[in-house]
Amino acid sequence: MSDDEPLIPNVSDRSIHIGKTNSGRWSFVIVGAVLMIHMFSYILNMYVLNEYAYLAITKEQYPNGMDEDTGNGTGCALNTSTNAFKQQLRVQEIQSRWSIYCTLASNIPSIFVSINIVSYSDVYGRKIFFLPPLLGTMIKSLLCSIGIYYELTMNWFIPFFIVEGFGGLWIASLAMTLCFISDLTKGGKQRSFAIGVMETSFEVGSLLSSLLSGYLIKYTKGFLIPVLLSEIVTILGILVVLLLLPETLPLSMRRPATPITHNMKKMTDFYTSQVSSMANKWLFVLAISIFILTDFSLGSVNVSMLYELGSPFCWSNVKVGNFGTIETLVGCVACILMIKLFHHCTTDQVIALVGSITSALSLIWQGFANTSFMLYLVPVIGLGRTLAMPMMRGTMSKLTPPDLQGSLFGSIAAVEAIVNMTGSVTANAIYSATVEVYKGTVFFVNAGYNVIAIILCLILIRKMKSSKEMHLKEVSS
Secondary structure, eight states: OOTTSOSSTTTTHHHHHHHTTTOHHHHHHHHHHHHHHHHHHHHHHHHHHHHHHHHHHHHHHOTTOOOOOSSSSSSOOOOTTSHHHHHHHHHHHHHHHHHHHHHHHHHHHHHHHHHHHHHTHHHHOSGGGGHHHHHHHHHHHHHHHHHHHTTOOGGGGHHHHHHHHTTTHHHHHHHHHHHHHHTTSOTTHHHHHHHHHHHHHHHHHHHHHHHHHHHHHHHTTSSHHHHHHHHHHHHHHHHHHHHTOOOOSOGGGOOOOOOHHHHHHHTTHHHHSOSSSSOOHHHHHHHHHHHHHHHHHTOOHHHHHHHHHSTTTOOOHHHHHHHHHHHHHHHHHHHHHHHHHHTTTSOHHHHHHHHHHHHHHHHHHHHHOOSHHHHHTHHHHTTTTTTHHHHHHHHHHHTSOGGGHHHHHHHHHHHHHHHHHHHHHHHHHHHHHHTTTOTTHHHHHHHHHHHHHHHHHHHHHHHHHHHHHHHHHHHHO
């Protein structure tokens, strides 16, 4: 049995139906554009608010201005013994705590919402459920623009994150996109590659926003216009969904409606029982564990921005944006090329192993970085740092029957929401607690998650091989 063959019989029935419709490649382009638009808006909002918060908290804490005893004109203290440096650390600690509150505010409601949005797409169709996360981000952007215009204190912004959370966040958009492409592809390498492409479009949105954020702040001389742009882009995404996105799940292939409690229980079945003859629950447990650990290791985005803005780097808004662009661009290109290349000679699980190794090495390097040049090498060393996530999604999707794809991606979305919340909170808490001791500690902790993921990848590779051999024996007998 090759890695291209679906483990679940008749897994391509939906693809046959779609092939007879007018969807085809155009559907991939549209859904990829929707995901990219949402991610662009979300990340642009995140970058702008983080940099606005840094400035606003500085003004709140030091209304007469921080000490500037470095003479570099950047407001960033390079001399660690000065009062300016201590004030800078104080601002970073407060902002780190604020980031924790915002993360909790948006992610707690998104867990429940994303679970049900994605799972109920198996019942009511895919198209309609692309709207809630986009609407949530649009309303939050509007509220944030009002907050910035009236110069509200940062605590006022926390409820705005709650509003976005009730839309399901980008996590729901990504999960809906994966349900969408599961309707269009066969299980195996074809679907894994498609998942990789969609996650790349997700990263492209992030790349564009990180590239533009610093320049927008610099050339508009403020934060209001960038946030308004985020809102306009989200409205564009809503129009694309309403006018162009096709429905890929016909009425004949939808499952009956079930109560919310039963619906949520269905999403735990993958990890507690055997959903098919080939889908041993331990394969799902291993795959989701690798996914969780990889996601945890990527939970230091906000911390990385603080790391770069502070000493010894003292980067400007533009430089932070440029680095984010380089990091995302390298990751996007490497992800697609590595998946395509390795699919010629190995499996999804081995690709995930390679990704975990490169991620661990890049985080260790980032923790030791003390010059801008060392930071610019981080994305080069971590070429495959995101590989494990699409490969684990593809592995679990391949093991899942067609009528449970929505429930599967709903369960992954719930896990992703929890990890996105706890990973970011943990990273910010570690950074806040260790910033005065050693600022790179948080990156060493995140590298540790990857080390555990490497061990689990080795176990999963062995178990997948044993499972295939056992299945072949059953078929031959």
